[in-house]
Amino acid sequence: MFNLCRNLGEMEQTRETYWESHPGTSSIKLRWRALAVRHCFHVLPGESILEIGAGSGLWTGHLTAVHRGENPITAAVFDDGFAERLASRNLPNTRVVRVRDLSRDLPEESFDYIVGTAILCHDRYPQTLRALYSLLKPGGQILFFEANYWNPQVWVKNNIKPIGRWAGQARCQIGMRKYHLLKIASQQGFTRVDIIPYDIVHANTPRFLIPRLQSLAFILEHTPLVREFCGTLYIWATKPGVRQRPRVSLATHPELARSTSVVVPCHNEEMNVPRLIGALLEYYDPYIHEIIIVNDNSTDGTAAAALEAARTEPRVKLINRTAPNGVGRALRDGYRFATGRYILTMDSDFAHIVPELRDLFDAVAEGCDGAIGSRFSHESLLVNYPFVKILCNRAFHLLLNLLLPTHVRDISNNLKLYRAEILKNLQIRENHFAANAETGLKPILAGYRLREVPISWINRTVDMGSSTFRIAGVAPNYFRALMSTVRDAWRNRAAPGAERIAQADQ
Numbered sequence: 001m002f003n004l005c006r007n008l009g010e011m012e013q014t015r016e017t018y019w020e021s022h023p024g025t026s027s028i029k030l031r032w033r034a035l036a037v038r039h040c041f042h043v044l045p046g047e048s049i050l051e052i053g054a055g056s057g058l059w060t061g062h063l064t065a066v067h068r069g070e071n072p073i074t075a076a077v078f079d080d081g082f083a084e085r086l087a088s089r090n091l092p093n094t095r096v097v098r099v100r101d102l103s104r105d106l107p108e109e110s111f112d113y114i115v116g117t118a119i120l121c122h123d124r125y126p127q128t129l130r131a132l133y134s135l136l137k138p139g140g141q142i143l144f145f146e147a148n149y150w151n152p153q154v155w156v157k158n159n160i161k162p163i164g165r166w167a168g169q170a171r172c173q174i175g176m177r178k179y180h181l182l183k184i185a186s187q188q189g190f191t192r193v194d195i196i197p198y199d200i201v202h203a204n205t206p207r208f209l210i211p212r213l214q215s216l217a218f219i220l221e222h223t224p225l226v227r228e229f230c231g232t233l234y235i236w237a238t239k240p241g242v243r244q245r246p247r248v249s250l251a252t253h254p255e256l257a258r259s260t261s262v263v264v265p266c267h268n269e270e271m272n273v274p275r276l277i278g279a280l281l282e283y284y285d286p287y288i289h290e291i292i293i294v295n296d297n298s299t300d301g302t303a304a305a306a307l308e309a310a311r312t313e314p315r316v317k318l319i320n321r322t323a324p325n326g327v328g329r330a331l332r333d334g335y336r337f338a339t340g341r342y343i344l345t346m347d348s349d350f351a352h353i354v355p356e357l358r359d360l361f362d363a364v365a366e367g368c369d370g371a372i373g374s375r376f377s378h379e380s381l382l383v384n385y386p387f388v389k390i391l392c393n394r395a396f397h398l399l400l401n402l403l404l405p406t407h408v409r410d411i412s413n414n415l416k417l418y419r420a421e422i423l424k425n426l427q428i429r430e431n432h433f434a435a436n437a438e439t440g441l442k443p444i445l446a447g448y449r450l451r452e453v454p455i456s457w458i459n460r461t462v463d464m465g466s467s468t469f470r471i472a473g474v475a476p477n478y479f480r481a482l483m484s485t486v487r488d489a490w491r492n493r494a495a496p497g498a499e500r501i502a503q504a505d506q
Helices: 002-020 023-041 058-066 080-088 125-135 152-159 161-166 178-187 207-220 273-287 302-312 327-337 351-365 387-403 420-424 435-445 471-494
Strands: 049-052 073-077 094-098 111-117 136-147 191-198 232-238 260-266 288-296 316-321 342-346 370-374 381-383 415-419 450-454 456-458
Touching (some): 002 058, 002 125, 023 111, 023 136, 023 207, 023 381, 049 125, 080 094, 111 125, 152 161, 178 191, 178 232, 207 387, 260 273, 260 327, 273 288, 288 302, 288 327, 302 316, 316 327, 327 342, 327 420, 342 351, 342 420, 351 370, 351 415, 351 450, 387 471, 415 420, 415 435
Parallel strands (some): 049 111, 073 094, 111 136, 260 288, 260 342, 288 316
Antiparallel strands (some): 136 232, 191 232, 342 415
């Protein structure tokens, strides 16, 4: 164990030197990683986080900030100097532990989550994973951001040792290979292991260029083969067991009490409807005025699942639609039926990201007319997003921003919280998925003050059913919706007394 902690100490020192030598980008990239922790885990207030190799707290500060100081963070360091520097920062809800032996200095099965950045990629990482496994509670998770072996710079440092030493690499440092790492993590007992290339933006990138490179970076990070050369892998894994999560309310704004009608269009979503209703009521019960399940001519038990929920919760309401189907048609019916001051519109497979909705509620509580859940900023997180879909989405938004006086990142996602009159008065022409673009773009062009907030997007798993979204079928509809909106916007702009055009808050 001594040799293991010596390795971790070397990695901690090397990593700290690296981040301090890139002051222009280190703060941005470390915030991205802290937000990725939040998005992956959907951390609830009170859940505990262990950071391995916290150093002077460069990343710890971002972790405490994105989690609002609501989570007890244990910052494990392997150097006395780092322990003193980190303790002097007085970060909220943070305890500093000087570690000499992982198995003795930290209690077993005490942490809900364990995280680290550039600390695991050393030649004794299997032993580290074994130690981390023992520190996690059953059902706990790890997330580490580590050097990718196949990144050209990492490969050179890893295989040409004099260059690695000249560049300041630790003697024990290695690049990590996905498939070998997957095998080792599984051998240590971890399940649901995801090892995903991450962050193609180099640390030497001028700071002013980073916002301009974000859309391109998203594409490259999801492009087959190209993505394998990202500088980092993130390693996300779970310890088997029943996860005991705290029962907490995320509804913190009294002025939003009983304000919100939730409108959920559903086609064959029997598996997802109960989970979504349960999550909404668990975390946001004080906000919920009603939950409207719009059953869009389903052939499974979607209607029965909604009726079963309504038996114990009268705020759950069901609209049964007959053919013809269509997301746009379902949204129009749901908005017309809603009676709350605000309307939260969302898909039925969003149950796993419900804790992230608090950012949307924060936006309207701060005075915005509405908020849009944005999947496409580096403060968002995409897991297994299909490459063709991301390419089409980025092309759509590029064209949108060129043709209209806007600067938006993602207005086509069906995750929006608006003042009710915005959606009730909105003319939705599209009958299918392209209606989601209309509900994002038209309110912006009408001058409403909307904010895009970062969220995660995680592809459906087997227990969530399959989506009916098919890019080949819906792409022409999105293009038609955009062209129609552009035409109307330019006509209104030329007309006397036209409404002002406002950009979304970024």
